[in-house]
Amino acid sequence: MTAAIQFVIDVLSLGGAYALMALGLVIVYGILRLVNFAYGELVMAAGYTLYLVGGSPLPWLVMAALAVAAAVLTGIATDYLAFRPVRTKSVTAVLITSFAFSTLLQNAAQLLISPRPRSIPLPEVFSDTVTVLGVVTPARNLITIAAAAVLLALFTLAMRRTILGIAMRAAATHFTMARMLGVPANLVITTAFAISGLLAGTVALLWLGRIGTVVPRVGLEPLLIAFIATVIGGMRSLEGAVLGGFLLAFIDTSLNYTLPQDLLKFRDAFTFSLVILILLWRPAGLVRGPATGQRT
Amino acid sequence: MALAVDGLEVRYGGVRAVRGVDITVGDGEVVALLGANGAGKSSTLLAIAGAIRPFAGRVRLDGRDVTGTTPERMVRAGVAMVPETRDVFPDLTVEENLRLGAYVRRRDRAGVEADRAAMFALFPRLAERADQTAGTLSGGEQQMLVIARAMMSRPRLLLLDEPSLGLAPTIVEQIFAMIAELAATGLSILLVEQNVSKALAVASRAYVMRLGRIAAAGPARELAAAADLEDHYLGG
Numbered sequence: 310m311t312a313a314i315q316f317v318i319d320v321l322s323l324g325g326a327y328a329l330m331a332l333g334l335v336i337v338y339g340i341l342r343l344v345n346f347a348y349g350e351l352v353m354a355a356g357y358t359l360y361l362v363g364g365s366p367l368p369w370l371v372m373a374a375l376a377v378a379a380a381v382l383t384g385i386a387t388d389y390l391a392f393r394p395v396r397t398k399s400v401t402a403v404l405i406t407s408f409a410f411s412t413l414l415q416n417a418a419q420l421l422i423s424p425r426p427r428s429i430p431l432p433e434v435f436s437d438t439v440t441v442l443g444v445v446t447p448a449r450n451l452i453t454i455a456a457a458a459v460l461l462a463l464f465t466l467a468m469r470r471t472i473l474g475i476a477m478r479a480a481a482t483h484f485t486m487a488r489m490l491g492v493p494a495n496l497v498i499t500t501a502f503a504i505s506g507l508l509a510g511t512v513a514l515l516w517l518g519r520i521g522t523v524v525p526r527v528g529l530e531p532l533l534i535a536f537i538a539t540v541i542g543g544m545r546s547l548e549g550a551v552l553g554g555f556l557l558a559f560i561d562t563s564l565n566y567t568l569p570q571d572l573l574k575f576r577d578a579f580t581f582s583l584v585i586l587i588l589l590w591r592p593a594g595l596v597r598g599p600a601t602g603q604r605t
Numbered sequence: 606m607a608l609a610v611d612g613l614e615v616r617y618g619g620v621r622a623v624r625g626v627d628i629t630v631g632d633g634e635v636v637a638l639l640g641a642n643g644a645g646k647s648s649t650l651l652a653i654a655g656a657i658r659p660f661a662g663r664v665r666l667d668g669r670d671v672t673g674t675t676p677e678r679m680v681r682a683g684v685a686m687v688p689e690t691r692d693v694f695p696d697l698t699v700e701e702n703l704r705l706g707a708y709v710r711r712r713d714r715a716g717v718e719a720d721r722a723a724m725f726a727l728f729p730r731l732a733e734r735a736d737q738t739a740g741t742l743s744g745g746e747q748q749m750l751v752i753a754r755a756m757m758s759r760p761r762l763l764l765l766d767e768p769s770l771g772l773a774p775t776i777v778e779q780i781f782a783m784i785a786e787l788a789a790t791g792l793s794i795l796l797v798e799q800n801v802s803k804a805l806a807v808a809s810r811a812y813v814m815r816l817g818r819i820a821a822a823g824p825a826r827e828l829a830a831a832a833d834l835e836d837h838y839l840g841g
Contacts, residue, residue: 472704472705472708472711475697475701475704475705476705476708478694478696478697479694479697479705482694482695482696483692483694485656485676486688486692486694487694487705488656488675488676488677489654489655489656489676489677489679489680489685489686489688490680490705490706490708490709490754490755490758491677491680491681491708491709491758492677492705492708493675493677494675494677
């Protein structure tokens with residue numbers, strides 16, 4: 310019984326982080342039909358901001374807010390510097406500029422800060438453990454579950470109740486039609502990047518909280534996880550991204566529990582094999598988006 | 606609202622879809638734009654709406670040059686477009702589709718509320734399905750929704766592309782009755798249609814396009830009387 314509760318907590322906390330990562334990637338993809346390969350650097354930007362303000366006497370929550378704000382600003386900068394100048398011209402150009410922007414940010418971190426890991430400030434509670442229903446678990450896991458639940462709820466509410474949220478859902482299916490109703494293209498796209506930054510920044514706090522350090526290439530794993538989760542869930546659907554995140558976490562956690570010790574280091578190979586099986590069964594992902602759609 | 610289009614040209618790569626078109630629509634006037642498939646009617650409309658950039662020519666609204674502007678600016682200038690593809694937002698509810706139609710005047714809550722009530726009165730079928738997603742509507746209902754949605758921006762000029770396309774005859778009757786009702790409120794309409802007799806019945810003037818050019822123009826009554834219209838211009 311305790312093993313089952315432990316398993317559920319592990320899946321939900323890992324899945325919450327994965328789902329937020331995937332949602333941050335798919336919110337931009339849904340509207341532009343372009344993967345933002347500089348997405349991982351939003352996590353990096355939050356991490357280094359946390360490191361830079363680490364020595365200050367600010368309360369941790371203020372530092373965390375600054376880190377998330379840095380990720381939001383980096384997201385908006387990605388739009389202005391890498392996407393907007395070439396967006397209407399060529400898909401290939403945007404792929405290259407988003408890779409270039411990613412490399413640029415990583416190299417800047419290497420050059421200006423250090424290629425070596427830097428430790429980030431974390432609140433005491435991140436290293437505490439709590440007992441839930443007889444199971445001892447890191448408090449961090451419960452914080453991750455709560456943060457994911459709150460953010461997913463807020464996100465859903467904003468997408469359903471606000472006019473900008475409705476406009477973003479509309480733009481994800483028929484971008485030109487949304488514009489022909491007066492929805493400004495640039496506003497929708499910049500907002501998508503800002504939301505992407507907000508989600509990545511929050512994930513960064515929870516994700517880096519596990520490791521306690523930040524390195525220039527720290528964004529690679531979140532980008533990969535987000536990408537795989539959205540591919541499983543369906544690139545065109547916000548619900549699919551969340552579902553994909555939790556499913557990927559379920560697969561990872563199950564393998565962690567069942568694989569013998571000497572096979573555990575090959576866990577990713579098993580995960581990817583399962584992902585391939587899922588894609589063979591459902592090539593478009595689990596949740597299909599609306600049937601039509603065009604780029605700007 | 607006076608629309609004046611001069612020498613409009615639209616190209617897709619090397620293909621010249623529209624080759625120098627002049628069109629005017631006066632205040633409160635209903636003008637039909639007729640022609641066979643591929644004559645360049647939809648391209649003309651999309652270029653006026655700002656959805657595609659014209660290769661050459663001018664589009665003016667009340668004398669102001671709006672050539673090659675963005676679609677969102679055209680809506681704010683008072684031009685609403687209903688494309689041939691209809692383009693309801695399938696996973697948004699009818700209600701959300703209408704709310705989005707009023708995007709440019711979203712701060713005028715009372716006005717938007719009144720307009721939505723007016724649209725539900727004009728299209729009772731939409732009122733019944735307000736909370737359904739638009740993807741579940743029939744073709745005729747979707748056509749009603751996109752017209753109602755376009756009207757939510759309170760346009761002065763409505764660009765309607767093939768509103769009768771693929772609809773059952775009784776629905777087509779209803780749609781044209783709505784168009785006549787909207788025209789009676791003083792709205793200017795530029796109507797692209799394949800259904801020549803219906804379009805000429807509701808319009809006061811008409812243009813006939815053929816291979817990207819205006820092949821004939823005149824009062825709707827005269828064009829309707831020209832017995833050879835169908836063979837000459839619309840047949841091929």
